[in-house]
Amino acid sequence: MKQFLSIGFLMIAIFLNKSVLASEIQSIIPDSLTTKSPQEIISYLKYSKQKDSDVYEIALSALSKDDLILAQQYYTVALFFYETEQYERALYYLNKSITLVKELNDSKFLCTLYLKSANAYLKDWQNQKSLDYYNKALFIAQKKGSIKHELIANSGLAIILRRMGQLDKALKVCKNSLVLTEKSSDNNTANHVRLLTIISEIYLDQTKYDSVLHYADIGLAISKPLDYSIGSIDLLTKKGIVALNNKEQTKALQYFYEAKEIIDQKGIKQKKSILNLNYFLANYFYQEKQYNKAISYLNNSVSILEEKDARNIRVLETYLLLANCYTEIGQTKESMFWFQKLITLQDEFQDAKNKTITKLYNQDINKLENQIEALKNEEMKEERYKEYIFVILLSVCFVLVFFIFKYYQKQKNNTARFDQLIEKINSLQSKEKNILQPVVINDEKVKAVLDGLDKLENQEYFLHTDCDLRSMSKKVKTNTTYLSKIIKTHKANSFNDYINDLRIEYALKRLKNDKKFRSFSVKSIALEIGYKTDNSFTKHFKSKTGLNPSYYIRKINSQDNDS
Template sequence: MRHFLLLLFALILSWSSFSQNKEQLSQLSFDALLDTIQKYQFSDIEKALDAAEAYTLKGKRENDKEKEWLGMQSSILVNVNFRKYKLANEQAENALEFVRSNKLPDLEMQVLLLLGDLHGIVTTVDQQLFYYNELLQLAEKKNDPSYREYALTRIARVHDISGDSQKALNLYKKSLEYFKHKPLDSLYTQIKKNSTLVILYSSMALAHLKLEHIDSAKLYNLEIKKFQEKELDSCYGVYAYLLEGEIAYEEEKFDEARENYEKAYSICPSEYDLMALNKAYALGKIEVGAKNYKRGIEILQSALDDYQVTAAEEGFMRDYYEKLAEAYKNTGNYEKASFYYEKYLVSKTEYTKLKEDAKESFLKRERANFKRDFDAVVSEKESSKSKLNYVLLGASIIVLILLFLLLKFYRNKRANEIKFRDLLAKIEAAPTPDEIIDTKDAVLEEKNTSDVPEGTKQQILSGLKKLEKQEYFLKQECNSYNVAKKIGTNTSYLSKVINSHYGKNFNTYINDLRINYTIIRLKNDVIFRSYSIQSIAEEVGYKSADSFTKYFKKDTGLNPSFYIKEIKNIA
């Protein structure tokens, strides 16, 4: 141990001649080289890269392919840290060739993941998805569910960028279930599990924020907070504070947002300049939101001057430039405001292109998958036909499908508009709200009321009217047992009377009341219209947004979101 420390101390003192002799440097132990890489990975690129290259050289000399790869990986990550993305990407391509030629499939999956991440910055979304799908196929071939889920979560992020946050959420949920129930082992420790779940909850919360589902984002943030007192990898504790800050910012609680961001960035201080820029944006946008424009400019401009944005990063800077332009405009510095507004427009164009590329890439893959399956079927049945005919036929079908989908979209939109107008007419014509939607069930549970005394029938009907006036149907505990208990009868009598008098089953009766109430309240209550679908669902007695949406659409033919949007347009 003493010998190791002396070597390391001598290495640091004599660093000026360090890069001249990597062969000599590679005589150090792997641990000593790794410590050196970690020490300089954010502060001195030459020293960090020399140590990484010496690590690779030592691995090669000792014929240890995994160590050789670790040295390559270290070089790639150091270049990423210093934002030399193209060079890092070239090195990763070479690393992929290395692991494939040496038949190292486990390492190949690591490289494919890294290449996918890099191509999102340096080339195109199409190339990024190519590597994620390569990883997905290899993981399935090797029956490695962990890497399969890593690939799917990355693909989910691309869906999020493309604007399809709902599809991203569906993928995140599947991965969450997998990692929740994955058994622990020597690699997947409790700490690793906790950290993985925190990342997934955070990704889901951010996707909900993009969809403006603040209540849902808060729920996932509560899940993250549960891990604050558990074992986590270092720095993972920041996620709860960062999300708390984002939610507070969205709700314009700027002091609370500032406090949470400060906590987040104090938990895990870093020399990485990108972290400094992220911190400046978080704190700067708060000051701009709070109308402390001069302070906002100080924070945002200083960090931007220190960072020096590369061309590859311009497409991700639109929000930063927008806040700077807003701050300068409100301090009267129109020259600077104009400068950053122009940069915002350019960055927005780049980001829009990134989103469109992502959408197009998914569409291309869907087309390719359709064409592949179609060609396979046709090839089996008509092997005598030429490949060119298959391609033309497949392309024609794709075009027809796309035209059909486009036509279907416009027809559905038109049909929904007609349904909305019909619903408005029903609202105007209905003498009472409970007559807007009056569903009749074709199959009734117990229609025969011959064994129910007449006095009991009237008692039940009177009790139901009383509970309707009290809006008991809006409570989640409103079920046949509780309603029968409140009226002073049994569930069998209650069911028979509702079937006979209303021509519907108990559940239909309650759902009609809830949907009628919702229709009227959304029409008349501006604040209620601003609730998330989940909050509206809970307000009117449903446990989930999915259940509410199902019954609303069943009764009205419309999704709640479409009804709310159209009501806003005429309000």
Template sequence: MKMKCLSILFIIVLSLSNNAAVAQDNFDELKALILKEKIDSSKAKIAKTYLKRSIRKSDTLNIANAYLFLSAYDPSNKVAYIDSIINLTRNKSYYRFPAVSYLQKGVAKYESGNYIEALELYIKASETAKKGENHTIYLSAKFNIGLLKNMSGDREGALNIFAEYVAFLEQSPQYKTEYTYNRGLFALADSYIYTKKLDLAEITIDKGIKESLKTQDSIIYSYLLVTSGIHQYLINDYHKAIDSLQKGKKLIKQFDDVETRIATCNYYIGRSYKGLGDERKSIYYFKNTDTNLRKTKDVIPDIIDVYDDLRAFAKSKNDYELQIEYINTQLELDSISHANQINLTRNITKKYDAAELKSEKERLIKQFEKDSFLKDNTISFLIILSVVLVLVAIYGFRKSYLNKIRFQKLLEQQKKPKADKSEVITSISNDLTKKEDIDIPADVIETILKKLHDFEDKNQFAKKHYTLNSLAKELNTNSAYLSKIINVFKNVNFANYLNNLRVDFAVEELSTNKSLRSYTIQAIAEEVGFKNAQSFSSAFYKKTGIYPSYFIKHVKSS
């Protein structure tokens, strides 16, 4: 479920009391004066008076305090106040500044769709808050980074952040508010759903519903109802799923006109009716989802496959125009870039999917244009179509056959026993006599090769991201020697040497570790030392001829 409005921002004055003695901080004094007033304009007036007094005294910290309250109670000039705080305190080390203003500006960028700028500002807020030991701002910045990770598809990364955030609030009640705790529980429940940790999702959803009812937080209660509906759909309890989703949707409509959430509700209601075998109602809600998405022009990756169902429906009616219309809508949604996409792998996937859709669209257009002509040539058309299908089937069979052979080869390689240390030392000695002279002393080569064997044997390559220089330093040698020895004795360059080790390690772990197979490709990539799913998949395919997703699917059933 999309969490566009969940950014945690601790400019709420009750959450920003100072716990550190830095300069002469009159924050609490100003807060007490402002909280006596009930109208925002009166609160802003007090802050402006306080600002003038602080400017006369050249009191930087308390000027910033005044601007902070003004940014909360004079929204028309909010951005100007935030920028003023940043300019004033950029090189200072105050408890809340400039961290809180980086966070404020990051939330503003996030809500306007500038995710890359938001990320940079969140990181600055996190770093400066950490230096100032301001746990409140540090955790809220990290929470917001978790939202960005969610949007980029890094569900596991987001889950870790939300779990840490909720645990911190539960263990540190002085930082816990109804606002932050309820949103933390929802974000955590949402992440459990999308990482398929359904038991933990159910526990967190129940806790969140109890908390939101107790605190009368109708917004989060409605979101959790929808999340509960998605959970019930995933465990095949379709009737309960429909009930929860309908109730959640009704509540959301009362206070939120962002139809992306309504689209999510309609999508999962449609999926639930499909699970019950009610095709008519399923298509009705899928069409409503399409209407919501067309209205908002907002991309929700988790539900975009609704167009697969809608195209299949149009195809069953032999409605070429409707099929093309759905393809055009999906292509339009896929082409929308929310002001810089965060995850490169996700972009590449989208481009690939878009190319496939364009190809299908072109085929359908040609078929539609020739439809009237082909009515008189049905037999010829069927023959051509049959030939095409046979060729596709042959291609698919050949590809499947080659993949199976490569898969079996990988499994057989795993069964081979590893050489013991004495065999490795003997092998190294033999290599030294066989290899050409590379202008490096033999004893140095032998030492480095033994250290490389230990490096490989202990799977150190999976523990951090190595460069040639960092590994050379770790092995107490220089990068020139190390590079030359790897090229000559391992027959690959340094980058491919590391990639091959990591791919072999991934194959070994996936063959023996059942729990690892349930991880996302991104999570597996990180476990074996790669930075992202794309580089892992590319290296895996380059070495084995198959993709990791294929290997995981078949190793589960082998």
């Protein structure tokens, strides 16, 4: 009896909580929204600012009694933001929809949501997250036998593989998908064109120009009747690139202008296509030594860039070409500005690329493990089973032997590098460094700058995180261009290499002599000697010494313990 009473009270409590919650939600919704339809509220959501969207979401949720309908409505909003290249907001609503659909066990809709999320991350150059969602979608598509979804996922995976430089793998995925596409309902559709575009891009990376033109022509023949503008723009751009590489300048410009005409006539806003076309048009004019025209196209690209676009390799190439153009017309200040931006972004881009490559490698290992497991579970004859197992074990043994050999070889090389490094440091500490300098410096201005640099070195100014060319030039009372030239002439280094050499040399000596300093984390050591990130410190340390900082510290500690 008591048990039934307890359940009864619990049901009443839940009912009362829901009633209170519903009442609170109702009080948040303005009266002006209570009479609106879901379609009208969706329209408000699409054109609202992010900070003002909460109230519309609450109103939409209150109107939708069915979670599946609400998930579809969120998907509609996400598609709007996706098409307008507002990927962060698109992903926000896709995630809300995914949360609802997971509870409903609607695998087909869930696969669609995963694919759209993967595409959004891909377009936003967040390769690692994109890879995760493509794999989730691919798992469902293969389980349910959905060829359409499998093709879309494989196309995205091919793009990521291409970005990571794994061109043969990317091409293999695309060719398999092309066979499936030509036998499916996607034949002669926009999806077919997208796949042909990816294949032509891979062949372009491999400098197989005849293959690029072959697949580009097939894609154009399909895209023109469909009036698929993006496909036509991208494929015409690729034909222009091939012509440019083959020194067919007139033909290249014809293709580029044809693509530009479609952009202008159709009012195309897709950033990827515009960035690509502007870059290669600028490249054409750079080769023709029409540097101001090249700069004009590159500045058109810069004007539409946002902070998140830094992940796009085409942005790095745009900055480099801008720097080169300004160098050619003698505008050193502008050239150095774009070189600095390029260097800053390169480290971030490489770090993201390395993480994605690691994930792809782990995926291959997992795939091999799954294949082995499937092999064990199959019903097969005893002899065939043993044969497979023997081959796999033999392969694993070869791989293990190879990695063990490489490991010991690396250890041996590292030990030799370390011994040479210690010998060099001991030598530097026992006598003054012999720095090659001109015997006589007649130019008083140069001498003053060099004296200023020596003073800053003695003060260890290079350990400051804000130590850069601009601040250093102020300290020695000269301009950035002049200081850069003096360092190049008298220190035989670029400014960045000069500062990095001082920092790494300081780190080597202090780590050798200061036990407490060795107990710091690599990140703390990096900050202590002027680097903003441990990745940057590790990169420069390894570049100068051939060793990782952690290895160097371990060996020093080991030497101390032995002593």
